[in-house]
Amino acid sequence: MSRSTFLEQVSRRVTDSIRQAVIGHHKKSGAVLFSDTTLRDGEQMPGATLEPFEKLRIARALQDAGIHSLDAGFPASSEADVEAIRMMIGVITRPVLTALCRTVRSDIDAADRALEGNPPHKRGVSLFCGTSPLHREYKLCKSKTEVLGIIEQTVGYAAEKFRIVAFSPEDASRTEVDFLCECYRTAIRAGATTIGFPDTVGFLTPEKSRTFMRAIRDGVPELEKALLAVHFHNDLGLAVANTLACIEEGANVVQCTVNGIGERAGNASLEEVVMALTLHKDQYGRHHRIDTTKLAPLCQLVAELTGVQIPLMKPIGGNNIFATEAGIHQDGLLKNPDTYLPFRPEKVGAGGISLVLGRHSGRKAVAHRLSELGLPCFDEDVIAVVELIKRQPKGVVIDEASLRRLSQQASEARRSSGANQYSAKISGHGIGHGNDGAVAGGTNAG
Ligand code: MN
DSSP states (O other), rough: OOOOHHHHHHHHHHHHHHHHHHHHHHHTTOOOEEEEEEIIIIISSOOOOHHHHHHHHHHHHHHHHTEEEEEEOOTOOOHHHHHHHHHHTTTSSSSSSEEEESSSHHHHHHHHHHHTTTGGGEEEEEEEEEOOOHOOOOOIIIOHHHHHHHHHHHHHHHHOOOEEEEEEETTTTGGGGHHHHHHHHHHHTTSSEEEEEEEEEOOOOOHHHHHHHHHHHHGGGGGSEEEEEEBBBBBTHHHHHHHHHHTTTTOOOOBGGGGGGOOOTOBBBBHHHHHHHTTHHHHHOOOOOGGGGGHHHHHHHHHHHHOOOOTTTTTTSSSSTTEEOOOOHHHHHOGGGGOOOOSSSGTTTTOOOEEOOTTTOHHHHHHHHHHTTTOBBBBBHHHHHHHHHSSTTOOOOOOOOHHHHHHHHHHHHHHHHHTTTTTTOOOTSSSSSSSOOTTOOOOOOO
């Protein structure tokens, strides 16, 4: 054996033992590792194109939020992706940066060049190859044996250049389960450190996702040497539910996007998965390293830079999540915000609770707001203003200016009718002072 071959073998063995130590550590810790794909799968959404400097801004925010790895782009497909990745080198230092590759050597070479300079434990590739009958027959025109050969060769090639190599059988959820397991076994033997389970067309239910996880666990003994990652699309509105089901079944890595943006109906939403895990730690028994107070600002940033607006009712990031117009809810929130919220705004870094004044609002919220603005708020004032609000046209939200105007109208009406202004204030225990610092109060003008 020549000296160089000997050294190569030693270095390969050292790399292998480092790989195994890292994987063993992650598995033993029980952590759910978040791999964000906002900048790659998210950006694939029509109209969500990002400039490289915008990707860098989002990558920084994801890094601050504590993401484990970042699907930074598809170097072989786009020069802009290469540029964005180059901007991240040396700046995005905490998460692992990964690049997407087809199972072709030139893609792996392009990823290698794009990620040059990032330390070995912070750079990886994510290889994908269609494995379902539809993909084999119509897209690749390859037999099962040929697909296995491609996986073996390209994963092996990637493992020579990268310490971190993920392999995902595209359309895994519509692949025959025996063949799927064979693909995984081949990939791990060839050097994959993570195997992915993508529900590429967002087709599964939580129960069927669980069944897949169990089948993979049983059919891939090599899995003790690799991490299992899941990637769900939201075509049935089940991406988050499926992701959580797989976490319960032992998935190590979850791939998500901020605001759930992505192809068609989008991907599993990062912020929703994080909050479900956070609030139900007793059920999942798994920890994560995401700082939940960074979530709402992250959602805003992604919406702003992609131009994809957050729907009003979108969990975690939507504008209505901490806003209510209903009198009974407003009264409860003023007494204790937890009465009508699953978590407080500060938990996700959101601005605060908005008590929106409108036709559904009651006296307590109106009194609270009048007192905040220093407007008259005796019983009669409040009753008169509530009456005026109820007469407003459908859909009108009372902002500060209109509340001032209505208060003025009510006062004038009362003065002209000679009402007694020394009567008692609306009993406002806990309203506007004291124990509800979390209530930022105020109407929502928009
Ligand atoms: Mn996808």
